[in-house]
Amino acid sequence: MNRRLSFAWKLLIVAVLALDAGAQTVRQKADIFRAGEKDPSIGENRPDPSANLNRLSGVDRPNFVFLLCDDLGYGDLGCYGNTNILTPNLDKLAADGLRLTDCYSAAPVCSPSRAALLTGRIPQRLGIDDWIKPGSGVHLKRDETTIAQLLRKAGYKTALFGKLHTNSRLDGSEPTPTDYGFQSWLCTQNNALPSHQSPTNFVRNGKPAGPMRGHATSIVVDEAINFIERSAGSSFLIFITFHAPHEPISTPSRITSLYPGETNANRAAYFGSVSMVDAEIGRLLRTLDGRLLRNNTVVMFTSDNGPETLNRYKGSEHSYGSPGALRGMKLHVTDGGFRVPGIIRWPQVVQAGSVSAEPVSGLDLLPTFAELAGVPVAKELRLDGTSILPLLQGKELKRKQPLYWEYPAALSTPWKLALRDGPWKLLSTPDFSRFDLFNLASNPSESASMTPLETNRVAQMSRRLRELHAEVHGLAAPVQ
Ligand SMILES: [Ca+2]
Numbered sequence: 001m002n003r004r005l006s007f008a009w010k011l012l013i014v015a016v017l018a019l020d021a022g023a024q025t026v027r028q029k030a031d032i033f034r035a036g037e038k039d040p041s042i043g044e045n046r047p048d049p050s051a052n053l054n055r056l057s058g059v060d061r062p063n064f065v066f067l068l069c070d071d072l073g074y075g076d077l078g079c080y081g082n083t084n085i086l087t088p089n090l091d092k093l094a095a096d097g098l099r100l101t102d103c104y105s106a107a108p109v110c111s112p113s114r115a116a117l118l119t120g121r122i123p124q125r126l127g128i129d130d131w132i133k134p135g136s137g138v139h140l141k142r143d144e145t146t147i148a149q150l151l152r153k154a155g156y157k158t159a160l161f162g163k164l165h166t167n168s169r170l171d172g173s174e175p176t177p178t179d180y181g182f183q184s185w186l187c188t189q190n191n192a193l194p195s196h197q198s199p200t201n202f203v204r205n206g207k208p209a210g211p212m213r214g215h216a217t218s219i220v221v222d223e224a225i226n227f228i229e230r231s232a233g234s235s236f237l238i239f240i241t242f243h244a245p246h247e248p249i250s251t252p253s254r255i256t257s258l259y260p261g262e263t264n265a266n267r268a269a270y271f272g273s274v275s276m277v278d279a280e281i282g283r284l285l286r287t288l289d290g291r292l293l294r295n296n297t298v299v300m301f302t303s304d305n306g307p308e309t310l311n312r313y314k315g316s317e318h319s320y321g322s323p324g325a326l327r328g329m330k331l332h333v334t335d336g337g338f339r340v341p342g343i344i345r346w347p348q349v350v351q352a353g354s355v356s357a358e359p360v361s362g363l364d365l366l367p368t369f370a371e372l373a374g375v376p377v378a379k380e381l382r383l384d385g386t387s388i389l390p391l392l393q394g395k396e397l398k399r400k401q402p403l404y405w406e407y408p409a410a411l412s413t414p415w416k417l418a419l420r421d422g423p424w425k426l427l428s429t430p431d432f433s434r435f436d437l438f439n440l441a442s443n444p445s446e447s448a449s450m451t452p453l454e455t456n457r458v459a460q461m462s463r464r465l466r467e468l469h470a471e472v473h474g475l476a477a478p479v480q
Pocket residue numbers: 070071109110246304305
């Protein structure tokens with residue numbers, strides 16, 4: 001094609017795109033939440049749990065799309081009772097899969113929660129017990145084993161797009177996502193800066209990406225869609241770790257316009273920040289559908305910790321997240337700090353519309369994904385999570401140890417540690433001098449103490465808490 005003809009073609013393409021852009025503006029509002037169309041190949045999604053394990057071996061191993069929000073509250077989604085924030089795609093995801101009512105992050109703050117997601121280990125074992133300050137030198141160590149490393153060794157293509165926050169520098173002087181097993185990555189060390197809009201601090205595969213156009217929430221989904229298209233024919237693991245709805249929030253007006261009745265612009269920005277995640281997840285799910293990947297892709301959505309407290313620090317004026325009926329917020333060891341939404345869709349195994357009140361933790365991600373992929377985990381690797389495959393199959397889940405949390409900087413004074421065993425939740429002071437016990441099945445708001453009535457249970461759980469505390473700090477041999 002000669003140069004003049006090529007130029008004419010370009011002009012024509014630009015004109016067509018411009019016309020299409022106008023039409024798009026009209027369609028845009030209705031399309032923001034367009035739920036994924038049903039793929040005609042899906043057929044009747046009738047899970048056959050008994051046949052499932054056979055399908056987990058060989059070429060039919062699943063893909064994984066792990067979706068993580070930053071500081072999204074337990075009460076922030078429609079399917080978790082929010083009546084203000086529009087989240088139709090996530091509500092549909094829950095209707096098509098399993099909704100966990102008692103899903104937990106491993107910590108009430110970013111870095112320890114994320115390190116636990118990658119490793120399946122209690123953050124104190126990793127030496128990460130608070131958010132990592134930039135340049136502090138704290139990071140997830142190279143000799144830890146991550147789910148991305150395990151799956152990569154098994155031939156999966158692996159990628160991470162979004163916020164990392166398991167190191168303090170992303171300049172190569174500390175481990176990067178490459179070291180954590182991700183072959184392809186575009187991420188920020190902590191928050192997208194100067195805000196979610198037009199961020200300048202993304203790093204792509206070790207090199208600064210420079211100023212980027214668009215919104216962080218859309219940028220990371222664009223990357224994921226490109227990665228899926230590049231991975232045709234291969235099994236893949238994608239971590240999409242959204243910056244939203246953590247500050248510094250900046251939400252486009254086309255999204256905040258979804259809330260015309262909201263007179264508080266900061267609140268509309270928060271609601272819109274969540275809705276934008278929802279809309280972009282809808283776009284991603286449509287890509288899976290369009291590539292006939294719906295049935296054999298495990299899509300898991302959750303949050304890294306509870307919602308930020310409005311105006312807790314300068315710049316947190318948009319933080320209108322909700323813990324629902326739970327007690328406390330981010331940075332607390334009461335449930336508001338770390339009970340989070342948890343949705344899993346995997347049509348060929350998980351019964352659509354199922355709901356479980358079984359406690360599940362971010363610690364369970366590694367053992368679960370490893371088992372679903374048929375990847376062995378070395379016995380000497382001391383994991384704290386459990387594969388939740390039985391739960392996905394509608395069976396009983398037996399957990400080898402209670403869920404344990406420790407956050408020395410917790411704002412839920414005097415409580416800094418917590419243990420959950422079945423419906424029971426024990427809170428403890430750091431010196432184990434005081435405890436309080438609640439039954440979360442009947443009292444999710446942790447308001448009615450059972451301590452006076454359950455002295456034996458308090459004694460038993462406090463002993464277990466101390467044992468685990470000693471072990472994760474290297475003060476005692478493993479206890480089973
Ligand atoms: Ca967070």
